[in-house]
Amino acid sequence: MTLFVATLVSNPAAPALTDALIARAAQAIPSPVRTETLDAGVAADLFFEAAPGTDGRTIADAIRAALDGAAVDAIVQPAEGRRKMLFLADMDSTMIGQECIDELADFVGLKEKVSAITERAMQGELAFEPALRERVGLLAGLDVSVIATIIADRITLTPGGRELVMTMRANGAYTALVSGGFTLFTGPVSKALGFEEHRSNILETTDGKLAGTVREPILGKEAKLASLIEMREARGLARNATMAVGDGANDLAMLGEAGLGLAFRAKPAVAAAAHARVDHGDLTALLYAQGYRSADFMR
Numbered sequence: 001m002t003l004f005v006a007t008l009v010s011n012p013a014a015p016a017l018t019d020a021l022i023a024r025a026a027q028a029i030p031s032p033v034r035t036e037t038l039d040a041g042v043a044a045d046l047f048f049e050a051a052p053g054t055d056g057r058t059i060a061d062a063i064r065a066a067l068d069g070a071a072v073d074a075i076v077q078p079a080e081g082r083r084k085m086l087f088l089a090d091m092d093s094t095m096i097g098q099e100c101i102d103e104l105a106d107f108v109g110l111k112e113k114v115s116a117i118t119e120r121a122m123q124g125e126l127a128f129e130p131a132l133r134e135r136v137g138l139l140a141g142l143d144v145s146v147i148a149t150i151i152a153d154r155i156t157l158t159p160g161g162r163e164l165v166m167t168m169r170a171n172g173a174y175t176a177l178v179s180g181g182f183t184l185f186t187g188p189v190s191k192a193l194g195f196e197e198h199r200s201n202i203l204e205t206t207d208g209k210l211a212g213t214v215r216e217p218i219l220g221k222e223a224k225l226a227s228l229i230e231m232r233e234a235r236g237l238a239r240n241a242t243m244a245v246g247d248g249a250n251d252l253a254m255l256g257e258a259g260l261g262l263a264f265r266a267k268p269a270v271a272a273a274a275h276a277r278v279d280h281g282d283l284t285a286l287l288y289a290q291g292y293r294s295a296d297f298m299r
Contacts, residue, residue, distance in 0.1 A: 001031075001049040001050065001051065001052075002049065002050060002051070002052045002054070002078055002080075003033070003047060003048075003049055003078070003079040003080065004047070004048055004049070004050050004054065004056065004059075004076060004077065004078055004079060005045050005046065005047050005048075005076070005077060005078075005079040005082065005291075006025065006029055006045070006046040006048065006059065006060070006063060006074055006075070006076045007038075007043065007044070007045050007046075007074070007075045007076075007288050007289050007291075008021070008022065008025055008043065008044050008045075008046065008063070008072050008073070008074055009042065009043045009072065009073045009074075009075065009278070009280070009281040009285040009288045009289070010041070010042055010043070010070075010071055010072045010073070010280060010281060011042075011071065011280050011281050011282055012039070012042050012159075012160070012281075012282060012284060012294075013159065013282070014071070015040075015041030015042050016041070016070060016071045016072055016280075017041055017042055017043065017044060017072055018041075021067055021070055021072060022035060022044055022046070024066045024067060024068075025046060025063045025066055025067060025072075025074065026046055027066060028059070028062040028063045028065070028066035029046060029048045029059055029062070029063065030048055030049070030050050030059075031048050031049040031050065032046060032047070032048050033047040033048055033049060034047050035047070038288050038291070038292070038293045038294065039288070039293060039294040042288075042294070043285075043288040043294075045291065047079060056075075056076030056077050056078075056275065056276065057076070057275065057276070059074075059076045060074040060075065060076045060276065060277075063076070071280040072280060073277065073278050073279055073280050073281050073285060075262070075276040075277075075278070075285070075288075075289045076276065077260060077275070077276070077289070081238075081240045081241065081259065082260075082289070082290050082291055083171070083290050083291065084168070084173060084241055084242060084243040084259060084260065084290060085172060085173045085174065085235070085237055085241045085242070086173060086174050086175075086176075086228075086231055086232055086235060086237055086241060086242040086243070087164075087165070087168050087173055087174070087175045087176070087242075087243050087244070087245075087286075088175075088176050088177075088178050088224070088227065088228050088231070088242070088243075088244045088245075088254060088258070089175075089176070089177055089178070089195075089244070089245050089246070090178070090179060090180075090224075090245065090246035090247060090248070090251050090254075091177055091179035091181050091185070091186055091189055091200070092179065092180075092181050092247075092248075093122075093247045093248070093265070094158065094245055094246055094247050094264050095157070095158055095161050095177065095189065095193060095283070096155050096156060096157055096158060096189055097155075097156040097157075097158055098154060098155055098156065099115070099118050100150070100155070100181050100182065100185045101114060101118060101132075101135050101136070101139075101181065101182075102114055102115045102118055103150045103154050103155070104139055104142065104146070104147070104150065104210075105135070105138060105139065107142055107146050107150075108138065108139060108141075108142055110138050113138070114135050114138060117131055117134060117135050118131075118135065121248070121249070121250070122247065122248035122249055122250070122267055123248075123249060123267050123268075123269065124248075124249030124252075124267070124269055124270075128180060128218075128220040128221055128249070128250040129218045129220050132180065132201070132214060132218055132220070133213075133214065133218075136203065136210075136212060136213060136214045137212045137213070138212070139203075139210045139212060140209075140210060140211060140212025140213075141209050141210065141212070142209060142210045143208060143209055143210075144184075144205055144208050144209060144210060145208070147184045147185070150185075151185065151188050151189075155185070155189070157189075157192060157193065158264075158282065158283050159282040159283065159284075160281075160282035160283035160284035160285070160286075160287075161193050161283045162192070162193050162194055162299070163283070163284055163287065163297045163298060163299055164283045164284060164286050164287055165193050165194040165195055166194045166298035166299070167287055167292060167296060167297050167298045168287075169194065169196070169298075170298045174196060174197075174231065174235060175194070175195045175196050175197075176195060176196065176197040176198065176199065176227070176231060177189065177190040177193070177195045177197070177198040177199070177200075178198075178199045178200070178219075178223075178224050178227045178228075178254070179198070179199070179200040179201075179219070180200070180201065180218075180219055180220050180224070180248075180250050181200050181201065182200055182201050182202065182203045182214075183198070183200050183201070183202050183203075184203060185200070186198040186199070186200040199219060199223075199227055200219055201214050201215065201218055201219050202214065202215040203215075220250050221249070221250040221251075221252065221253050221254075222253065224246075224250065224251060224253065224254040225253035225254050225257055227254075228242065228244060228254050228257050228258060229257065238259070239257070239258075239259050240259035241259060242257075242258045242259045242260075243258055243259060243260045243261075243262070243286065243290075244257075244258035244260075244261050244262070245261075245262045245263075245264050245283075245286060246263070246264065246266070246270070247263065247264050247265060247266040247267060247270060248266070248267060248270060249267065249269065249270060251263075251270065252270060252273055252274075255270070255273070255274045255275070256273070256274075258275075260275055260276065260289065261274045261275045261276075262274060262275065262276050262277065262278055262285075262286060262289070263276070263277040263278070264277075264278050264283070265278065265279060276289070284297065
């Protein structure tokens, strides 16, 4: 038998994890061993034994059913190796609350049109690369200076993001922001959140205006996967020592290759395919999933 852990997490801004919910979750897992509180009202670990290779998603689904709609996430994984040493994150709608290209499109009166394309691409209905080229083409002639305005006035960091990055760094992990977005955004965002590296696409410009093109090759689904493998191998890490988070279809390969791939408030197909999903908690859920307590968080 293998020791597993089911981490129950609610949003720290609205604690919802009660003793009664923990008891109901315990009834949905096989062979409960013990329960540990990580943050009263917010997060707890339920340890249990199960056969090696047990699918954590199936047990997480059973826990969610037992919780009957409570605003509590369940992340199930083997207990051994839950602390990760490499973390890759998507940016748009994950580490920040917006889609940057949609905000750019708003400045040329095309947000509704571009947002519709973005949504279809993130749902996996459109191939990412041609969808990105199409959207960038609509931005031709936009003054580059609007990007600073968007970052200052419209971009919001997802709660818990800086705590997540800085806590993992303080415990020896390497952190990278890997986005299908643009360097003009990932640079400032990665700095604000504390990431050690950022990778994304380059918007081409002419005379201070967007040219309507993106430099090839485009960083999309396969490049995200390749980045994870490259960074993992460069550090001599086992697959299990890695973690990734994202919300869209172009994150799926990266999430699948990570030791723990988490879908954060993700599109349905992504949430269904990822190792685990976070629908209610903020980004500190990824710390609780590794066994960190709130007292351990770096802020």
